[in-house]
Each structure stands twice: as structure tokens, then as C-alpha cells.
Amino acid sequence: MTKRLTYHLLTLGCAKNDVDSSSMAQLLDEAGYHSTEKTNQADVLIVNTCGFIGPAREESLRYLRELAARKRKHQVLIAAGCLSQLWGPRLADAVPGLDGVIGTRRWMDIVEFIERVRASRKGAPHPSPLYHLPTEADTVGEDERGAQRVAVQGASAYLKISDGCRRPCAFCTIPIIKGTLKSRPPELVLAEAQRLAEQGVRELILIAQDLTDYGSDLGLRDGLAQLVTDIIRVAPSLDWLRLMYAYPGAVSDRLIEVMATNDKVVKYLDIPLQHAHPATLRRMRRPSNMEWVYRTFEKMRTAMPELAIRTTFIVGFPGETDAEFEALLRFVEEMQFDRVGVFTYSFEAQTASGHMPHQVPREVAEARRNALMELQQRISLRKNQAFIGKTLTALIEGTDASGNISIGRTYRDAPEVDGLVLLRGCIPIGEMLPVRVTGAMEYDLIAEPLGAPAIAA
Ligand code: SF4
Known part of the structure; x- marks a missing residue:
């Protein structure tokens, strides 16, 4: 043999x-x-x-x-x-x-x-x-050899709907690594979503470099909004549908409406803004229309008052002045985001920003990162404290080492990057249950299960 x-x-x-x-x-x-x-x-x-x-x-x-x-x-x-x-x-x-x-x-x-x-x-x-190492950007679509484009973790699954990116961000190696945008045909994505739901997946997370650009290369208009609508139709047993990552300027009114009117779409959006000063954003070759940001965020928060917004920022981008950084601090204070990731600029020789003058010293970038993180930690703690006494739904992902504390997430938290909810007792993985929040930390919540949850073996 x-x-x-x-x-x-x-x-x-x-x-x-x-x-x-x-x-x-x-x-x-x-x-x-x-x-x-x-x-x-x-x-x-x-x-x-x-x-x-x-x-x-x-x-x-x-x-x-x-x-x-x-x-x-x-x-x-x-x-x-x-x-x-x-x-x-x-x-x-x-x-x-x-x-x-x-x-x-x-x-x-x-x-x-x-x-x-x-x-x-x-x-x-x-x-x-x-x-x-072929260089043509043909990673997706007809050449997938029947492989599914999913990664399952407990009761959650990531589903890749496109690969590559056609945006021109000056600091980013992704278009060099992955090539331009290639959207997967909607019928393939729908078949995979349906199969995952039938297998018992409770949370489906749609991922791509730029989710909001989905379908533009296939000639689709508002491709993401349509895809979300169709997934909910073909996979009705899903509990949560989460969207990660939106591009500033590309969140359409139709997408906001689809998110707001479908219970299954979690009221959470990860929209990396990278900076808030128009001059920095222009050097980053990112959308610099801050009017759009204010207008769209207000629209989203009006349509979905419970919306949790996650964003990321890069500090220490070449040429970032003290004044530009202070504008970013003021913006973060004003916008009161739920989750913020902060990265110091990473020099990448092959990117456009690798050749830019006025590279910011590492210690300055790190000090700015710490200042922004501290500001956001205060905001995040206040936001978490506002949930004390409220009831949320938690999806259980496991226990701590003792086995006596269950660890889950609420709609406000994406896996790996956001906070957790901690519950006394050993609750089975994949259980989705109502919990009452009893305590809050900067990132995580403490809660009690409501009713009598099943006890894990
Ligand atoms: S930062 Fe995001 S949107 Fe910009 S080029 Fe990279 S992958 Fe594309």
C-alpha cells in the first residue's frame, strides 16, 4: 500500500x-x-x-x-x-x-x-x-479549481468575496502582492454561503481587501448591497452577517439601507479611514473629502443608532506634522468610534510612500500611536460602561484555561481584532444567548447569561 x-x-x-x-x-x-x-x-x-x-x-x-x-x-x-x-x-x-x-x-x-x-x-x-510566481492577477473566479474560499472557526466563517485591490494607496503593498481587484462570481459566493449555513455556521463574515468595491470589475452596480440581500435570501438560517472592510467614499445609500433593514446584518462596520487630515490623506492617495466622512457617518448612525464603527489609523506617515496629528486626535474625540486600531507607518520601499521626503522618526510615530491609543481607550471604556445593565446577544467561542469562564463576542466585536464578553460558567461553543452586561473594561465586557444556558460537557 x-x-x-x-x-x-x-x-x-x-x-x-x-x-x-x-x-x-x-x-x-x-x-x-x-x-x-x-x-x-x-x-x-x-x-x-x-x-x-x-x-x-x-x-x-x-x-x-x-x-x-x-x-x-x-x-x-x-x-x-x-x-x-x-x-x-x-x-x-x-x-x-x-x-x-x-x-x-x-x-x-x-x-x-x-x-x-x-x-x-x-x-x-x-x-x-x-x-x-506568475504575475498575472488571476487568483479568483474561474481558476479556483473548485476550492471553497472559506475559513471556519467555531460557529463563525470567513468567506472571501474578492481578492486584490485597485485602489492607489501610497503606503500599501497589497496591489503589488495580489494584483488588481478580482471579484468572485456571485453564484459561487451564494452557493458557499448557503452550504455554510446548512452546516450550522451562525456568523458569516464577508471579507475582501475592499468589500465595497465588490463586483465593479464584473460590471455590477452596488454589487455588495445586492450580494448581501441575496445571501440573506439563500441562507436564511444564518444569525449574523458581518461586513469587513469598507472603503471611505464607497459606502452607498443602498448599502446603508440594506444594512439597516435586515436584522441578520450585524450593525457593525469596519471602515479603515487611515487619517483625518485632508493633507495627510492626499499624500496617502486616499479619499480626502472629510465632508463625505461626516455626512455618511451621520447617515449611518441615524439609520442604525446602535451601529458599532471600527476604524484604523496610520500615524507617522511621511510628512505628518504635529498639526496634522492633532487634527486626527480632535477627529477621534469628536467621532467617538467604538473600536480603533492604530498602526505606526511601516516603510515599504516598493510603495509610493517609500520615496516620499520627511519620513517621521520612529520615536515620534510611536509617541503619537500611544497618545491616540490612550485617547481611544478612554472613549472605548465610556462606551463599554454605557452597556452595563443592558441585554445583548453573545456568540460563545470557547472558555478560559480554567474552563469556568466562557468567552464570547457580541455584534460589536469582530473575531481577533475587537473585544470579548466574559461569562461565568462553561457554555458550549456556538451557543448564541442573551446576556446582561454587569461590568466593563476598556476592550471587554463582563456579563451574566440570561435564563439557563446549556452546560458544556
Ligand atoms: S490600503 Fe486597502 S484600499 Fe488601499 S490599496 Fe491597500 S488594500 Fe487597497
């Missing part, structure tokens, strides 16, 4: 990478491979890397080097993902012992690529690494 080959797949980076890993794992499983958690038992070691910013690249390199150092004679080590696409052969130079580099635009070729790499190792005393 032929031995089934085993693979160990390590995923770094964001939820979009989780989806690519799930798709590769599906293709490998269908080809007869067997997955293992143990690196020493795997024939094939795959690291799905992240290359978005410097610290993420460092982490990817660290894992690759560790695996290369421990690699056994019969094992092959393959780098996939964003860093592979961005660096190509440079990655093999940086990681001695790497056997293959497959770019993120060709994740669907993983099975054939592994076969080629393994064949090239046979009998070769010092085999060179192999590369598979």
Missing part, C-alpha cells in the same frame, strides 16, 4: 490568508494528502506567509528559518503567501534550506507544485529551490 503523504500547514497574517490556507488544505486533502499538527511527522512543510508590513515579514522569516533548521532529510519546505509573492527568489536567499516558493496568486497550484519540488529533490545532492 502506498503511504499517504502528510503536510503541516502554518498560517500567518490575516483572515484572508486563513481562507487561502483552507483552500490549499482542501486541494491537498482531495489529492490524498493527510494533514498533521506535528512538524516532525510531515513530509511537506508549508508556511503561508504574510508580507504586509515589516514586523509581519520578520515573523514569517523567523518561522521559515526555524523549520529549515529542523528540517529532516525526507522533508520539503515550501513558502506560500504574500511574502513569497513579494520577494520571490529573495526569500530563498534569506532562508537557506527552502525548497520551493509559490506566490499567493497561484495558491491553487499547490498540489502540482509540491510534486515538482519533491521530484526535483530526488537524487539531487544540492537541489536549487523551485519557484512558481
